[in-house]
Structures are given as structure tokens and as C-alpha cells.
Amino acid sequence: MFQNIISKRAKMRLVIPRVVFHIDFDYFYAQCEEMRRPELRAKPVVVCVFSDRGGDSGAVATANYHARKFGVKSGIPIKFAKKRLADSHDAVFLPTDFDYYSEVSDSAMAVIRGYADVFEYVGRDEAYLDVTKRTGGDYASASHLAQQLKNALRSSVRLSSTVGVSANKLVAKIASGYRKPDGLTVVPPDGISSFLDPLPIKEIPGIGSKTEQIFRDLGMSTISDLKRLDVFALNGMFGRKTGTYIYNAARGIDESPVSPRGDPVQYSRIVTLKQDSKDYDYLSRDLEALCEDVHRAVVRDDLVFKSIGIQFVQDDLSSRTKSRTLKNHTANLDELKRTALLLLRELLADQRLQVRRLGVKVADFIETSGQADITRFF
Ligand code: DGT
Ligand code: CA
Ligand code: CA
Numbered sequence: 001m002f003q004n005i006i007s008k009r010a011k012m013r014l015v016i017p018r019v020v021f022h023i024d025f026d027y028f029y030a031q032c033e034e035m036r037r038p039e040l041r042a043k044p045v046v047v048c049v050f051s052d053r054g055g056d057s058g059a060v061a062t063a064n065y066h067a068r069k070f071g072v073k074s075g076i077p078i079k080f081a082k083k084r085l086a087d088s089h090d091a092v093f094l095p096t097d098f099d100y101y102s103e104v105s106d107s108a109m110a111v112i113r114g115y116a117d118v119f120e121y122v123g124r125d126e127a128y129l130d131v132t133k134r135t136g137g138d139y140a141s142a143s144h145l146a147q148q149l150k151n152a153l154r155s156s157v158r159l160s161s162t163v164g165v166s167a168n169k170l171v172a173k174i175a176s177g178y179r180k181p182d183g184l185t186v187v188p189p190d191g192i193s194s195f196l197d198p199l200p201i202k203e204i205p206g207i208g209s210k211t212e213q214i215f216r217d218l219g220m221s222t223i224s225d226l227k228r229l230d231v232f233a234l235n236g237m238f239g240r241k242t243g244t245y246i247y248n249a250a251r252g253i254d255e256s257p258v259s260p261r262g263d264p265v266q267y268s269r270i271v272t273l274k275q276d277s278k279d280y281d282y283l284s285r286d287l288e289a290l291c292e293d294v295h296r297a298v299v300r301d302d303l304v305f306k307s308i309g310i311q312f313v314q315d316d317l318s319s320r321t322k323s324r325t326l327k328n329h330t331a332n333l334d335e336l337k338r339t340a341l342l343l344l345r346e347l348l349a350d351q352r353l354q355v356r357r358l359g360v361k362v363a364d365f366i367e368t369s370g371q372a373d374i375t376r377f378f
Contacts, residue, residue: 016137026181170254269360276354315358
């Protein structure tokens with residue numbers, strides 16, 4: 001019995017803490033625009049989703065940090081942004097170019113993947129990495145690795161990013177939001193509570209302004225305040241799932257693994273053609289085979305997708321892409337093929353160069369079964 005206790009303790013000490021990175025690209029769409037037009041770097045840049053009503057109707061997708069100094073931020077009407085920037089004579093307002101942002105994202109993700117034991121794609125400008133194995137659970141080496149990753153992105157993609165490092169996804173994400181842009185915040189396991197305690201409650205992912213107000217009415221503003229509520233009180237207020245999530249989050253507890261699901265590279269295929277071509281019949285045979293391949297991976301992982309894209313790498317190695325968002329999520333092979341072939345026809349309509357490589361990818365997933373993330377319930 002005594003022996004048993006000792007060996008259990010010894011085992012516990014041997015359990016190394018996990019090391020998780022959350023990486024988020026800085027002012028992403030606006031930074032992409034700066035990349036292809038470096039002269040924008042010195043100016044306020046506002047990337048806008050113009051609505052089809054025309055004029056200035058629509059909302060701001062994001063803005064660079066120059067524009068943010070004027071109070072311009074994601075979600076505000078374009079009209080407000082223009083008013084706030086009225087005194088700045090060099091502000092630039094641009095429409096979104098999602099295909100281009102996806103290309104930048106793909107190259108950045110390819111670099112990031114090389115730094116992870118396990119890589120989890122979250123969105124165009126965001127990913128989690130589990131680096132426990134390659135750092136041996138050591139936070140000094142993790143901090144060094146994170147800096148190397150940031151440097152690699154800057155030198156190979158010219159992209160500035162912010163990284164949070166901690167023992168789980170939750171705290172890593174909060175840490176990446178702590179200091180931006182070009183930030184690196186490392187929160188070792190024994191520093192988690194002192195890091196979280198003074199932060200405002202809304203730093204917990206999933207807690208929006210409504211939930212924040214509920215706590216403010218109770219006289220609570222920081223995560224440390226939140227810890228005064230026991231799990232039963234929270235469950236009573238929000239239901240068991242959300243209540244337990246908030247209870248654990250306030251204590252920096254999150255067991256969810258970094259999971260490779262949702263990695264777009266798993267759900268895309270590209271081949272080099274036997275010969276360069278721009279013939280529909282020739283290309284369509286390869287495209288159908290690519291669709292079947294991608295479809296197998298999607299079905300294997302219980303996913304449905306909403307967006308379909310194809311890519312040409314042309315004989316001068318430049319790329320052309322075209323994508324389409326469906327009305328509803330699907331995992332239907334015929335619909336995938338039909339849409340991909342349609343995109344093929346559309347791209348070929350004004351194709352000048354020969355196509356050398358042909359790719360297809362699906363995106364915008366939801367899972368059809370399994371463990372939905374608790375934060376989705378907010
Ligand atoms: P930051 O704070 O340096 O990470 O800035 P962003 O712009 O990267 O912000 P983030 O990470 O929240 O969002 C990534 C991209 O998602 C952003 O570049 C544009 C898009 N986005 C964010 N919020 C909104 C929004 O409210 N509306 C639209 N249409 N797009 C948004
Ligand atoms: Ca970002
Ligand atoms: Ca983000």
C-alpha cells in the first residue's frame with residue numbers, strides 16, 4: 001500500500017506539463033495588404049466588407065495599427081471609420097480579397113506546421129501547436145522555440161505574429177491576446193493563476209459583453225473576482241456545461257488536446273499534371289480524382305464543408321485560384337465534383353498560360369459528430 005502511494009507520487013512527478021502555443025497573425029487582412037503594397041505601411045489602412053447596397057455601406061473587417069489609433073476597429077460601419085479618419089489625409093480603404101489572404105495564410109501555416117508536434121488549424125490567421133515533445137516540457141526552450149517561429153514567419157513570409165505559450169489551449173490563447181502586435185507571452189504552469197487573476201473577465205474566450213455585464217452586476221470585474229463563485233453557483237446561472245467551463249477557465253484549467261482536425265492541408269490535394277494543359281476535358285479527369293481523394297479525408301473525419309476552391313499553378317509558377325461558398329454545409333461527393341468542375345470551367349474561360357499543377361480544397365467545416373467545443377454554446 002505504502003509502496004503503491006510512493007510509486008504513484010513518483011509517477012505524478014514524471015508527468016511533464018504540456019506546452020501549447022497559440023499563434024495569431026497581427027491585423028491580418030490589413031497586414032496582407034501592406035505586404036503587396038509596402039507603401040501602405042506608413043498609412044492608416046482599413047479593410048472593408050462593402051455591402052451590395054453600394055456606397056460606403058458595410059463594415060470594417062480589420063484595420064492596421066495606425067488606423068486603430070483613430071478608433072477604427074473590426075465590425076464598425078465603414079461610414080464611422082471614414083469619419084474617424086477624416087483628419088488623416090492618407091488613410092486607405094480597401095475591399096477584402098479573401099483568395100489572396102488565404103494564399104498568405106497557406107504559406108504561413110506551412111512554416112508553422114514545421115514547428116509543431118501536433119498542429120491544429122483554427123482559421124486563416126490562427127493556430128494551436130502542441131510542442132511538448134520537442135521542448136521536453138521545458139518552458140525556457142519553449143520560449144526560444146516560439147521566438148524562432150516568429151522569426152521564421154517574418155523572414156520567409158514577411159508576416160508579423162503574436163504567440164502565447166502555456167500549458168493548455170485556453171491559457172495560450174489568453175496569453176496571445178495579452179500583448180499585441182508582434183508579441184510573445186510565456187505563462188509557465190506555476191505562473192498561470194498570477195497571470196489570470198488580474199485580467200478582466202471578458203479575456204476568457206467565449207465571455208462576451210452580455211456575460212461580462214452579469215458579473216459586473218455582481219460587483220465582479222477580474223478573473224480573481226470570478227473565483228469567488230463556486231461551480232454550483234455558476235452552473236445555476238449558466239447551465240452545467242457553460243458554468244463548468246467558466247469555473248475551470250477562471251482557474252486556467254483546460255484539458256482539451258491540440259487536435260489536427262480542421263487542418264486545411266489535410267483537406268486539399270494538388271497534383272502535377274502529366275503534361276501542361278488548359279484543356280477542360282484533360283483537366284477535369286484529374287480534378288475528379290482529386291475531389292474523390294479530398295472527399296475521403298473529409299468523410300473519415302466526420303466533417304461537412306461549405307466552401308470549395310480550385311487552384312492552378314501555371315507554367316510560369318504563378319497561381320490562380322477560384323472558390324465558391326455553398327448555401328449549406330455538405331459532404332456530398334457529387335456536389336463537390338459539380339462545383340469544382342464549374343470553377344474549372346470559369347477559370348479556363350480566360351486562361352492564357354498552360355496549367356502545370358492542379359489543386360482542389362474544401363474549407364469552412366463543422367463537425368457532424370463528436371465533442372463540440374464548449375465555447376460554441378455561447
Ligand atoms: P489583431 O488584433 O492584430 O489580431 O488583428 P486582426 O485583424 O488579425 O484581428 P483578429 O485576429 O480578431 O481577426 C482576424 C481577421 O478576421 C481580421 O484580419 C479580419 C477578420 N475579422 C475580425 N473581426 C471581424 C469582423 O468583425 N468582421 C469581419 N468582416 N471580419 C472580421
Ligand atoms: Ca489576428
Ligand atoms: Ca484571430
